[in-house]
Amino acid sequence: MRRLVSGHTTEFTLLAVMVLLCIGLSFGTDRFFTISNAFDVLNVSAVNIIFAVGLLVVLISGGIDISFAVAASVVQYVAVLALAALGGGNWAEGFIIAGVVGIGLGLINAFLVYRLQIISIVATISTFNIFFGLLMFFTKGVSIYNLPDWLSNRVVFYEHEMADGSWVELTLPVVVMVLCCIATSFMISRTTTGRKLYAFGDNPEGARRFGINIGAMHYISFGWMGLMAGIAGLMQAHYAQEVVPNALYGRELDVLAATVLGGARLGGGKGSVLGCVLGVLLVSITQNGLNLMGVSPFAFKMIVGAIILAAITLSSARFDKLLPDALKSSARKGSQRS
């Protein structure tokens, strides 16, 4: 158990912050601490968690992606138009089209980063602008409201009316989110490919010396991100029951912050699915709680920013740095020279 805790300090810190936050919120408002509200939070967070586990794979392999949220918007448009051309389509076709288009957009990023040797933040800021620019140009900013029925009708796997009259619902985005988490977790921690991704992100030169195919690492990580972005795009269209070109614009930074909050390292080589989920949930719970407490929505961003700062400081702070010089000198000397 001690090893479990010490190996996952970030996750445990986040969990602790989350528990404290929940306790605080349940005193602040009586609507917060209910099962139906917990399911609400899950339903609202599902799309961001799918994005986050995709981004996690890119971060583990030492890259970064800024373009995935607008890529998901592109996927929504292309998928809805293609499905209309196919005469309506169904869920299977929807997933296939969204997945394939998403992977295609991800591979464009991989090509830029690997073949043209552009550092990933610059490459994906460029594709972020290109994807969004093309989308706005071709759609002229027009939204699509008449989605096929199968896509816009809510799919509920489980529902139950509580004693107080509120509903507990387990919807399709949550189920898909759980599947994406399981798949990503299996890929990164159980397969040789996952191990190579961690190794490549941790020490690219070391990975190269082991004969790891560096090109494949780029295509796999950005391809996986693209697949998750495609699925997330489809789920968001389903959840919102419409396709709006700038609906996801700006999500990339929220997801990136939540993923890093969950322990993924920007330099590569570190991060877990559990951390991602906790990172996204912490932000969602904060927003949900503020909402229920009747705080002005204009103050949300500010408070969410402060919570992220507090959580990241707690999980990464070296507390000895805060001690006065005289007290820490012997401890530090020990750690340098040992």
Added chain:
Amino acid sequence: MSGAHPLLSLKDIKVTFGGVRALKGVSFEVNPGEVHCLAGENGCGKSTLIKVITGVYKPEEGAEFLFDGKPIAAMTPTLAQSLGIQVIWQDLALFGEMSVAENIGFQLAVNGKYGLIDKRAIDAAAEKALARLGVNLDIHQPLKDLPIAQRQIVAIARALVGEARLVFMDEPTASLTQSETDYLIEIVRNLSASGVAVVFVSHRLAEVLEISDRMTVLRDGSLVGVYPVEGMTQSRVTELMTGRNFDNAVIATDHDDAPVVLSVRNLTRHGEFSDVSFDLKRGETLGITGLLGAGRTELALTLFGMRAAHSGEILLEGKAVSFGSNRDAIRAGIAYLSEDRLSLGLNQPQSIADNLVMASLDRILSGGLISPSRKAKVVSRWISELGVKIGTPDDPIRTLSGGNQQRVAIAKWLAISPKILILDAPTVGVDVGARAGIFEIVRKLAAEGLSIIVISDEAPEVYFNTDRVIHMAEGRFQAVYDPRQISLTELESAVYA
């Protein structure tokens, strides 16, 4: 074991890069289970030879390559691995975020059946490899938490998982303290006792002599010879490596009549050093030696104003000074050459010229801006005065050899016209031949009246190149020696005891 024939036998290895012969017909032999040293200065062809053996480079026609008595027609990296030839590079190529077990069993993880990882098999392989080395390590702790010496052990254990029979270790002790080096040497002994041959590539001669059975010396791409290590002395090895004879003689002289430039009284910084007192005279060279962790660098950083003393006094030309930062120290005429040239001392991607004027920017200003003509004047003056061998001053500094880089680093400080120059480990990563050149500069500067402190963990270096030697241990001055009144052996036994 196949005692009758050597494990590895190479004959007439020639390699040419773009018209330059890197290896001019070298032979090399390693016996099963022996510890062999491959010695030579930078650029002598050591790394090229390792890369031929591991299949990275192909030798020219006419080479003979036998492993375990069988001829190898074309070596490739994959074949080398399957034969059990492993290289532990100087940078180790480990993965910091992974656990010890994941690092040791990395090859198993990458080659997992059906593309899946068998964590239990990896843990078991890691435990087994560590047990074979006689080491006890928690295999689940992250590698980044381990000190560098234990990371070396992990790298060695990883080589063992690959069924190693021949392990090359490239400069394995470059960043280790004395006790860590001793520990590593013991591990290498265990390894060779279990039948694995180890080839040590090192410039640190003392440990080479301690650990090896035989040594092969290369110079300028040619074989100088193969020698038994028994009876070999450091100066003989240096002579073989450089082809020159460095007659080491004590240079200490008296400076009784010279004025005191720096006076340190009872200087203390808790946990680092305590009660340090000494005088440094004009034109004097003072040596401070002791093991890593003795507090030498901490003392130097305090004199240089980067750390504050908790008690005691620093007097500069008789006046008490108190430095708020190293900017004050530099203004007062104290220069400090960092022990870590690569990451702290020089800005590697920048040009030679930019590095050289880094500390003296305020002296090359004209109307508040950097004057290119003044800068060029400073640069050409110091490059010729210190004899730095360069292409053009605009080349990146990383294109220079260690010895030439160190000359530029010294020039950077001389350009501020210091009164006191502190050299911290000035010969780390510098070839034996180039070391002598650095100390020639030190001698010349001292003759011109500069007061110099040389800090080194190699006792011979301070013994032969300074006027007085202070032995420091556990943060305190243990004794002051006059090199004219003590033998090197006496000094070494005091320091390394």
